Amino acid sequence: xxxxxxxxxxxxxxxxxxxxxxxxxxxxxxxxxxxxxxxxxxxxxxxxxxxxxxxxxxxxxxxxxxxxxxxxxxxxxxxxxxxxxxxxxxxxxxxxxxxxxxxxxxxxxxxxxxxxxxxxxxxxxxxxxxxxxxxx
Amino acid sequence: xxxxxxxxxxxxxxxxxxxxxxxxxxxxxxxxxxxxxxxxxxxxxxxxxxxxxxxxxxxxxxxxxxxxxxxxxxxxxxxxxxxxxxxxxxxxxxxxxxxxxxxxxxxxxxxxxxxxxxxxxxxxxxxxxxxxxxxx
DNA sequence: TTTATCCCCGTACCATGGTACGGGGTGTAT
DNA sequence: ATACACCCCGTACCATGGTACGGGGATAAA
Numbered sequence: 001x002x003x004x005x006x007x008x009x010x011x012x013x014x015x016x017x018x019x020x021x022x023x024x025x026x027x028x029x030x031x032x033x034x035x036x037x038x039x040x041x042x043x044x045x046x047x048x049x050x051x052x053x054x055x056x057x058x059x060x061x062x063x064x065x066x067x068x069x070x071x072x073x074x075x076x077x078x079x080x081x082x083x084x085x086x087x088x089x090x091x092x093x094x095x096x097x098x099x100x101x102x103x104x105x106x107x108x109x110x111x112x113x114x115x116x117x118x119x120x121x122x123x124x125x126x127x128x129x130x131x132x133x134x135x136x
Numbered sequence: 137x138x139x140x141x142x143x144x145x146x147x148x149x150x151x152x153x154x155x156x157x158x159x160x161x162x163x164x165x166x167x168x169x170x171x172x173x174x175x176x177x178x179x180x181x182x183x184x185x186x187x188x189x190x191x192x193x194x195x196x197x198x199x200x201x202x203x204x205x206x207x208x209x210x211x212x213x214x215x216x217x218x219x220x221x222x223x224x225x226x227x228x229x230x231x232x233x234x235x236x237x238x239x240x241x242x243x244x245x246x247x248x249x250x251x252x253x254x255x256x257x258x259x260x261x262x263x264x265x266x267x268x269x270x271x272x
Numbered sequence: 273t274t275t276a277t278c279c280c281c282g283t284a285c286c287a288t289g290g291t292a293c294g295g296g297g298t299g300t301a302t
Numbered sequence: 303a304t305a306c307a308c309c310c311c312g313t314a315c316c317a318t319g320g321t322a323c324g325g326g327g328a329t330a331a332a
């Protein structure tokens with residue numbers, strides 16, 4: 001059983017470039033793993049999840065800096081859990097705001113699809129107008 | 137009544153840099169407005185909404201190219217509405233995927249908040265583990 | 273043991289999305 | 303008519319998030 005992965009294996013499983021792995025390490029998004037005698041990185045399997053999380057979060061509009069903050073949210077013996085909870089609440093609010101914005105965009109798109117399929121007034125068929133109407 | 141806005145006025149209202157306005161024009165995200173006799177850009181008020189939409193969509197992880205595609209979704213006399221509806225459906229699917237991913241992240245954060253506030257096992261208190269458990 | 277494939281590291285380069293600069297004209301209030 | 307803020311354009315520069323290159327060593331299969 002292979003309990004560790006090489007950098008190339010992680011990259012392949014997480015669908016990123018090897019250079020990206022090294023870049024994330026430099027940026028502190030992926031912890032420096034132990035090395036083999038020949039100085040190869042030896043990653044635990046969970047690193048794959050971590051990297052996938054990073055990619056997914058990026059697609060949701062988080063910067064690497066913000067993602068680092070998300071990954072750092074954990075209670076350790078040294079951290080006061082009340083502080084961590086406070087930060088978690090802030091992150092939840094940020095996520096909720098994104099969800100709301102996406103839902104607004106979604107319903108604008110949906111109403112676009114409905115309203116514009118008939119022979120309605122062409123002038124009302126942009127996503128911006130759909131958003132306006134939902135806001136109002 | 138001022139029915140047109142200068143570039144500076146739009147920039148201020150939409151909370152972007154003036155240079156950003158000109159950049160969006162070059163990229164085709166904001167249509168080239170008519171000019172005054174002294175060659176000043178004369179924007180209709182709706183441009184403010186358009187620019188705000190661009191910024192919001194960016195925060196949701198859309199690239200300028202994708203945003204251009206969103207803004208272009210409209211039925212014109214020349215476009216077959218069936219094609220437009222097809223594209224709209226694709227966009228809706230993309231938005232739904234983002235919403236789902238954000239909801240997963242949200243519930244991971246929420247369970248982080250609950251589970252880590254007591255004196256549970258510290259090892260289970262990262263967002264990655266919370267996501268794992270929700271997936272399973 | 274050779275050949276292919278992987279890993280190391282440092283450095284350079286790239287695309288996206290802006291932002292700044294500078295020399296010139298305009299608009300307007302005093 | 304003078305000052306001050308605003309606009310024009312072209313060009314240069316910047317930060318983020320990678321990606322490529324190249325010389326050198328390690329490992330595995332034939």
